Amino acid sequence: MxxxxxxxxxxxxxxxxxxxxxxxxxxxxxxxxxxxxxxxxxxxxxxxxxxxxxxxxxxxxxxxxxxxxxxxxxxxxxxxxxxxxxxxxxxxxxxxxxxxxxxxxxxxxxxxxxxxPQGLKLHEAMILGTAGFTAALGLWRMEANGQSPDMGSIAVTGASGGVGSLACDIYSSAGYDVTAISGKEDEFEWLHELGASQCISRHELYWPESPLASAQFAGALDNVGGDMLSGLTRVIRPWGNIASCGMAGGIGLNTTVMPFIIRGITLLGINSAGCPYRIRKELWERLAGDWRPRHxxxxxxxxxxxxxxxxxxxxxxxxxxxxxxxxxxxxx
Missing domain, CATH: 3.90.180.10 (Medium-chain alcohol dehydrogenases, catalytic domain)
Structure with a gap:
């Protein structure tokens, strides 16, 4: 040195x-x-x-x-x-x-x-980095709370960013149907290549004001926060989970207890920086194994x-x- x-x-x-x-x-x-x-x-x-x-x-x-x-x-x-x-x-x-x-x-x-982990190179580990680890932790926490592919599509917001793009790849590799939500419509073809079965423009989203709107997704990984997270709480199917890991869109949450009580949905906070070592090591092994992104x-x-x-x-x-x-x- x-x-x-x-x-x-x-x-x-x-x-x-x-x-x-x-x-x-x-x-x-x-x-x-x-x-x-x-x-x-x-x-x-x-x-x-x-x-x-x-x-x-x-x-x-x-x-x-x-x-x-x-x-x-x-x-x-x-x-x-x-x-x-x-x-x-x-x-x-x-x-x-x-x-x-x-x-x-x-x-x-x-x-x-x-x-x-065996199967990862140093460069690949940093393509993943905190972004890939956060996406994996979101799925790990959702599955620990009962999420499964047969429940339906998982929405991924901010899908063209680091966490979102890796989530599209990891979640689809794990057997989930993924709906990518992004404001960058010119990246939709790329998101489909990563594994998203459907892409929705953030600019065309409309969240009904009703505290319980028509359920669209079985779960979600939200990288945005603010109005996006508030809207998601209204459209998650019964017993679904929202993993919240970003707040670029704001730190406020405008919702009611109705989605949590009547539909039994769960809001999960994703703190990747302070994740316990036991879980951290397990997730890196999975990122090199069955959850390894394909792209x-x-x-x-x-x-x-x-x-x-x-x-x-x-x-x-x-x-x-x-x-x-x-x-x-x-x-x-």
Whole structure:
């Protein structure tokens, strides 16, 4: 490991809020018992908010950005990890309470580090990243609450984004009929290729004001929140589930207790960042196995390096994103 290496560091001080590439030593990072050489990270909506200051993500400053990382162990003080092991980490306080994955070397606590499952490459793990893990956790929680393919179609909102596109692929691979909801009608053909049997334009959606409208979907993964989530509660079939994992459309929820009592639907909160390790490891094994997306190459929109992070943040926040952006972190 070199004495110093590149990292994308976010600061908020007398010089203002900024994200910039710096030279850093490992001793300047958050504490941890394992050091990894980061090969890849990814760009999530949360990363864009943190990197631009348009969302209150970091709880302390300064910190390196990046909520995902995949790479190779170079130092370890824990018996479960040895030099040369390929590993990944998502969420777990990265770029929130501790330094994140936009760094050529990263020191992390072994408590959150997941061995790279057999069948996944490091690059593929970061096409998935927090987005794929969130989609998988949504399905895991829905199925734990009784969801099954024979109940009918699962609606996926924000379907052209990272979580949504991976959900279309994972859920259809798991045997579900998927209805993709997106404002990007020019991406409908692509969403069909990923596994969606039906695509609905967000601009043509109409939610009746009645607290119980005609039931359309057996369940939903909602990446939007706000009015979208409120409307979904009115159109889910009896005993269906809504997995809520996004709030770009707002944090409010305008609904009544009627869908929950009369139809018995369930609203499930998806907290991928703080998911217990036991479930985390199980889901990564499934993402490499029976829930492995069939079209990772189509979902990976592009691979960038650390120098192009700012442009990727702006693209994502402006609504121009499609699929997943992977970050090549390792020094050439």
């Amino acid at each position: 070199p004495d110093t290496f590149r990292a994308f560091r976010i600061s908020d001080d007398e010089d203002g809020y900024r994200g910039e590439l710096v030279e850093q030593s490992i001793d300047a990072q958050s504490e941890g018992d394992v050091v990894i050489k980061v090969a890849y990270s990814s760009v999530n909506y949360k990363d864009a908010l943190a990197g631009t200051g348009k969302g209150k993500i970091l709880r302390k400053f300064p910190l390196n950005g990046g909520i995902d990382a995949a790479g190779t162990v170079v130092q370890s003080d824990h018996a479960d990890f040895s030099e040369g092991d390929e590993v990944l980490i998502t969420g777990s306080g990265l770029s929130e309470t501790r330094d994140g994955g936009y760094s050529e070397y990263l020191r992390v606590p072994s408590d959150w580090l997941v061995p790279l 990772l190459d189509r979902i990976a929109a592009e691979t960038i390096d650390l120098d192009h992070l700012s442009g990727a943040f702006d693209q994502l926040l402006s609504g121009g994103g499609k699929g997943r952006i992977v970050v090549r972190v390792a020094a050439s």
